[in-house]
């Protein structure tokens with residue numbers, strides 16, 4: 001008997017803004033379904049070559065409902081080739097780097113609905129360097 005991880009589902013209030021956020025990380029939309037009866041849209045995102053392996057499923061309920069952030073949910077984690085270059089790209093796009101990669105290894109950002117996203121440097125830590133080394137955490141951390 002086998003079991004395979006497929007996806008993590010996030011309920012989102014602004015699907016297009018969330019897709020743009022994940023596009024910045026390198027994920028692309030792979031499929032979407034509208035459900036007229038249930039009044040919701042499902043949008044599946046994946047990194048290149050990871051469709052059906054490790055997807056993010058965005059659920060957009062057409063009727064507004066408050067999402068309280070569910071403190072029991074932690075984060076989604078991604079391994080990246082160059083954490084400094086990615087954080088610079090995110091900052092240039094107006095994304096807050098909530099936990100800067102001061103150690104050349106780990107950073108945290110948040111989706112438009114405040115879901116934590118962990119970014120981890122592939123391989124060895126990068127050399128500690130400015131401006132990252134002296135950047136402070138932003139927001140509740």
Ligand SMILES: C[C@@H](O)C(=O)SC[C@H](NC(=O)CC[C@H](N)C(=O)O)C(=O)NCC(=O)O
Nearest residue numbers: 007009011038039040041042057059060061
């Ligand atoms: C396609 C498959 O991967 C799903 O996850 S469908 C699961 C289904 N989703 C919905 O009904 C979306 C709309 C609903 N209002 C919601 O916000 O979940 C479902 O059973 N969802 C319930 C759940 O707890 O995930």
Ligand code: NI
Nearest residue numbers: 007008009057
């Ligand atoms: Ni699902």
